[in-house]
Amino acid sequence: MEIRSPDFAKNSSRALHDAQLQRALGNVKLGFIAKRRKAIDKLPEFERLRDEARAIKEHTLKHLDLYLEAYEKKVLEAGGHVHWAADARDARRIILDICREADAKTVTKGKSMIAEEVALNPHLEQAGIDVVETDLGEYIIQLRNEPPSHIIAPAVHLNKEQVEADFRRCHTGLPDGRDLDEPVQLLGEARAVLRQKYLDADVGITGANFLVAETGSSIIVTNEGNGDLTQILPKVHIVIASLEKITPTLEDASQILRVLARSATGQEFSVYTTLSTGPKRPGDPDGPGDYHVVLLDNGRSAMLGTPFEDMLRCIRCGACMNHCPVYHSVGGHAYGWVYGGPMGAVLTPTLIGIDKAGHLPNASTFCGRCEAVCPMRIPLPKMMRHWREREFERHLTPVVQRAGLGAWAFFARRPRLYHALTSMSAAVLRAMAGRKGRLARLALARGWTRFRDLPAPQGRTFQAQWQSGKRA
Amino acid sequence: MSLDQHPHVGLFITCLADLFRPSVGFAALKLLRDAGCRVDVPRAQTCCGQPAYNAGDRRDTAAIARQVIDAFEPFDYVVAPSGSCAGMIAKHYPDLFDEKTREHARAQALAAKTHELVQFLADVINVEALDVKFDKTVTYHDSCTGLRELGIRDQPRRLLASVAGLKLAEMEESETCCGFGGMFCVKYADISDHIVAGKTDFVRQTGAEVLLAGDLGCLMNMAGKMQRQGSGPEVRHVAEVLAGMTDGPAIGEADG
Numbered sequence: 001m002e003i004r005s006p007d008f009a010k011n012s013s014r015a016l017h018d019a020q021l022q023r024a025l026g027n028v029k030l031g032f033i034a035k036r037r038k039a040i041d042k043l044p045e046f047e048r049l050r051d052e053a054r055a056i057k058e059h060t061l062k063h064l065d066l067y068l069e070a071y072e073k074k075v076l077e078a079g080g081h082v083h084w085a086a087d088a089r090d091a092r093r094i095i096l097d098i099c100r101e102a103d104a105k106t107v108t109k110g111k112s113m114i115a116e117e118v119a120l121n122p123h124l125e126q127a128g129i130d131v132v133e134t135d136l137g138e139y140i141i142q143l144r145n146e147p148p149s150h151i152i153a154p155a156v157h158l159n160k161e162q163v164e165a166d167f168r169r170c171h172t173g174l175p176d177g178r179d180l181d182e183p184v185q186l187l188g189e190a191r192a193v194l195r196q197k198y199l200d201a202d203v204g205i206t207g208a209n210f211l212v213a214e215t216g217s218s219i220i221v222t223n224e225g226n227g228d229l230t231q232i233l234p235k236v237h238i239v240i241a242s243l244e245k246i247t248p249t250l251e252d253a254s255q256i257l258r259v260l261a262r263s264a265t266g267q268e269f270s271v272y273t274t275l276s277t278g279p280k281r282p283g284d285p286d287g288p289g290d291y292h293v294v295l296l297d298n299g300r301s302a303m304l305g306t307p308f309e310d311m312l313r314c315i316r317c318g319a320c321m322n323h324c325p326v327y328h329s330v331g332g333h334a335y336g337w338v339y340g341g342p343m344g345a346v347l348t349p350t351l352i353g354i355d356k357a358g359h360l361p362n363a364s365t366f367c368g369r370c371e372a373v374c375p376m377r378i379p380l381p382k383m384m385r386h387w388r389e390r391e392f393e394r395h396l397t398p399v400v401q402r403a404g405l406g407a408w409a410f411f412a413r414r415p416r417l418y419h420a421l422t423s424m425s426a427a428v429l430r431a432m433a434g435r436k437g438r439l440a441r442l443a444l445a446r447g448w449t450r451f452r453d454l455p456a457p458q459g460r461t462f463q464a465q466w467q468s469g470k471r472a
Numbered sequence: 473m474s475l476d477q478h479p480h481v482g483l484f485i486t487c488l489a490d491l492f493r494p495s496v497g498f499a500a501l502k503l504l505r506d507a508g509c510r511v512d513v514p515r516a517q518t519c520c521g522q523p524a525y526n527a528g529d530r531r532d533t534a535a536i537a538r539q540v541i542d543a544f545e546p547f548d549y550v551v552a553p554s555g556s557c558a559g560m561i562a563k564h565y566p567d568l569f570d571e572k573t574r575e576h577a578r579a580q581a582l583a584a585k586t587h588e589l590v591q592f593l594a595d596v597i598n599v600e601a602l603d604v605k606f607d608k609t610v611t612y613h614d615s616c617t618g619l620r621e622l623g624i625r626d627q628p629r630r631l632l633a634s635v636a637g638l639k640l641a642e643m644e645e646s647e648t649c650c651g652f653g654g655m656f657c658v659k660y661a662d663i664s665d666h667i668v669a670g671k672t673d674f675v676r677q678t679g680a681e682v683l684l685a686g687d688l689g690c691l692m693n694m695a696g697k698m699q700r701q702g703s704g705p706e707v708r709h710v711a712e713v714l715a716g717m718t719d720g721p722a723i724g725e726a727d728g
């Protein structure tokens with residue numbers, strides 16, 4: 001997918017002026033936060049479950065190689081194949097090869113952020129394969145030729161009316177006057193259109209929320225059941241997942257599942273939790289004849305042992321973005337690549353480079369709400385700050401900012417000079433404000449005064465007053 | 473540490489209160505002294521270093537932190553009228569130095585005795601009520617660092633409840649960020665503006681006459697926005713109300 005992260009500032013100001021988008025984002029804010037709160041208030045042991053979920057992932061990451069090998073062994077025993085993809089290009093090649101071998105004309109797909117990360121769809125389409133997204137949100141954005149704007153709700157940037165217009169545009173052959181006012185009618189229509197595609201598909205591709213080393217199973221959670229049809233009906237099932245999706249046992253996976261849906265949508269559990277282990281066995285009523293797992297690294301193993309290792313605990317619940325004031329303001333597309341919000345601000349620079357994604361870890365108020373709600377207790381602000389430190393070290397910080405900071409730090413490190421400077425500033429600002437008590441414009445603080453007044457200093461600085469003992 | 477009834481407190485004035493609103497410092501002084509503390513204000517303080525820290529400049533941050541540690545080490549407690557600055561010292565200073573060094577140990581010792589003002593009064597000195605009056609309806613914004621790093625939520629509400637005549641009207645989403653974020657508000661000014669505009673809507677909806685919070689950064693941001701918008705309550709630091717020092721103009725308001 002095209003990288004537009006360097007244009008974050010431009011993307012975000014466009015987003016701020018997009019009335020449709022702003023209306024849709026209003027719903028994110030209200031819906032997700034309240035539902036999560038309600039689910040968690042009902043579960044007194046939630047905080048303990050978070051600790052346990054974190055401990056499971058920490059343990060797993062410490063022994064990642066061991067569990068990955070154990071997982072591979074189990075998949076092979078079950079009659080499946082495992083492919084190791086070092087990067088996005090590898091993953092695309094492997095999957096296209098499997099599709100070609102199956103002589104695939106149509107591929108159905110469950111929701112997968114990893115497929116987005118490796119830009120799978122355009123690659124398969126270029127090879128003449130018809131790729132059909134089966135998750136409703138993904139299906140909608142596929143019709144619009146847009147990337148997802150949220151990791152669990154890919155079309156959350158859209159309003160119902162926009163979806164209705166897309167359906168009328170794309171589902172030709174249906175009566176023009178049909179009623180599509182209600183969401184359930186839109187859902188019904190998408191279902192009917194997709195039904196035939198499920199039956200036509202030669203290959204089904206799904207992501208994975210968990211890979212279980214103990215059994216060689218992959219687990220997906222969905223609310224629509226589309227993943228089940230995607231992986232059961234076609235003759236070939238491909239699972240694409242990144243390395244860190246591994247968990248040691250089924251018990252571990254179910255532990256983490258207890259925090260996943262609650263954090264994501266406020267559900268106790270997603271509607272469907274589906275396990276798949278290898279191809280159809282003799283006597284099974286259904287299932288694919290061939291079962292492949294593509295394990296993607298794409299820079300993840302290099303994060304082990306670095307300050308960014310904690311990010312590998314992420315279970316892609318989306319709670320961080322659902323609670324982020326910046327995400328609420330600009331939506332997911334402004335981040336300019338696959339992952340948005342706080343998790344994207346940390347992860348994107350590791351995947352596409354800090355030189356391209358430099359804005360992302362900077363565009364945060366450090367309000368800390370992401371970390372407060374992250375079920376895996378990932379210290380997101382701390383890692384964003386790590387990125388800022390790397391930028392600073394590599395002199396990627398904008399020159400003006402760096403110079404300003406340098407000048408400020410020069411004085412901050414010299415209290416006597418600093419106090420002389422602040423005394424002078426207090427006098428100057430106060431004189432400029434006159435009796436008004438505030439400034440509507442100040443050249444040196446244009447970023448501030450563009451949108452707000454600047455309160456003027458009350459008078460002499462505290463230090464000056466304290467020193468002269470005036471009020472001590 | 474002299475754990476007598478008159479602990480020696482070093483007041484960390486904060487760069488914003490020093491320059492823009494010294495009355496917050498004097499309110500803090502009064503509150504601390506009324507609570508029986510001996511208070512000093514070291515001259516060798518400038519800022520906690522957060523602007524450099526959040527810009528990724530660890531070297532300058534560490535230099536500033538050393539200066540603060542030197543200046544405040546002798547006190548029983550360090551108290552700041554800001555959750556953000558107190559959080560910087562209490563939660564981040566130790567991270568600036570290599571573990572097992574003497575500097576790290578000193579940073580940890582300072583961190584352990586550093587508190588935000590209202591939290592210090594309520595939780596450390598155990599002040600339960602204040603003998604002041606404020607006949608107004610107020611609403612209270614929970615500043616992010618104080619709330620999430622230091623757990624400040626009930627303390628200001630508890631003390632405000634003891635102020636005669638004061639009524640608290642809670643706003644919706646009092647725990648949502650105001651969009652200040654230090655340099656964020658000038659670097660990503662339009663996003664910051666969008667966030668603060670949402671915040672000030674919630675503030676006005678309460679019908680409160682006064683907006684309070686414990687951090688001048690947030691307060692100046694919200695006051696400046698409402699003044700630009702031309703409507704909204706007056707804005708003050710919570711310490712001014714708790715100390716009964718509300719005679720002067722509110723933040724950004726004209727004299728007299």
Ligand code: SF4
Pocket residue numbers: 313314315316317318319320321343370373374375376377378
């Ligand atoms: S960083 Fe945490 S909150 Fe955000 S998606 Fe990952 S697990 Fe969820």
